[in-house]
Amino acid sequence: MHWMILPLKRYFDFSGRSRRMEYWMFILFTTLVGAVLAGPVVLDIVAASMADPLSVEADPLAGMGTFGAIGISLYGLFFLAILIPSIAVTVRRLHDRDMSGWWYLGFIVASFIPLLGLIASIAFIVVMFLPGTEGANRFGLDPKDPHGAEVFE
Template identity: 35%
Template sequence: MTDYYQQQYEVPTAGTRNPDDLTSPLYGATFGQALRRFFASYLTSAGRASRSEFWWVALAAAGVSAVGIVLIAIGNAITGDDGSGAAMFPTIIGVVVLLVSGFVFGLGSICLTIRRLHDINASGWWYLPIFLLGPIPLVGFLVYIAIIVIGVLPSNPSGIRFDARS
């Protein structure tokens, strides 16, 4: 079956990748390239995303979330039990950072995960059970493991069938 897709679609060599070409994955993307490509194809589920694109965005999302959590912790440490006055400012900023980052990275990460599924030659519809089962206690833990597995699986050349065609 792999030969069929390789014959039907030309598989480009790794050296011909252009970071500005959003129609195909960028293998070995840098942090900046991955974030630019993430926001440039924010709500696009067509195409594929490489492992480096997936993990650099996950690192950025984790970093922004960590900043929000640290701000909340600082605010809670300053306010103590009284919870009043200007000491609440870091907590409020931390909550805002978490809400905004959750919205910004959350929506785009759904499409990024679908593009990552395409790169491992799986249908984007596999994200639906992940989305539906994630909020269920205990099962949600398995969903996180599934997302990690999706992120570490190597690219499959047959996934080229998901690339956008002109």
Template identity: 40%
Template sequence: MTFTESIKICFSKYVDFNGRASRSEYWWFMLFLVLGTVAAGVVSNKLSGLFTLATLLPSIAVAARRLHDTDRSGWWQLLGFIPVLGWIIEIYFLIQEPKEPNRFGSAPASQALPET
């Protein structure tokens, strides 16, 4: 998956918490969020906050789908509220290989790009 495909998929599934997301889809989208936040912050702090607010739901949704790909519930994201140790565990979960078979659906590599 490419950088632009990841962004398109994540925004087309704006609040879709079902299914699975590949590692590349998740990490490309996270790179987009970091770059977008930094670029908006250079222009204005208010713009950076607005960008973060606008991308909050898609980032939570793609993280839930990524956790589904490792056969975990999206609720594991709540570990992020535990400083340091929670973040380390959450990142460990997000970088793991996909689990097959999986209760959350077919592997993301077999999913085509949504029609526009």
């Protein structure tokens, strides 16, 4: 649980480095919370489609009741709350690979180009899975070994 909420503790911290564990546990945390918050919306839409299937085909959100509206509101608030920490942990993860945080903007812009977007998205996921540089780099000390193993050499 520590790794899941660590990016929330480092809310506006765009400097330094973040390990793969921190990044992927935060992604898991946000996915799980998002699924729980989207649950009421899905249940409300399914209930509306069972009651009147023809109205849901025209506008899926038309039959949504208060339960679904509260779910959408909570999901929107959650998205706004994690937007900055998500960007920050991604930038720090790129720093761990000894890449500038501006690469993130490049991946986002490239994702809007039809075929290049697919390739850029796959490349971004691969970069996030790769291990960080060993030892200190231009963005800080190694988060796996912050004291430096080269002291004993």
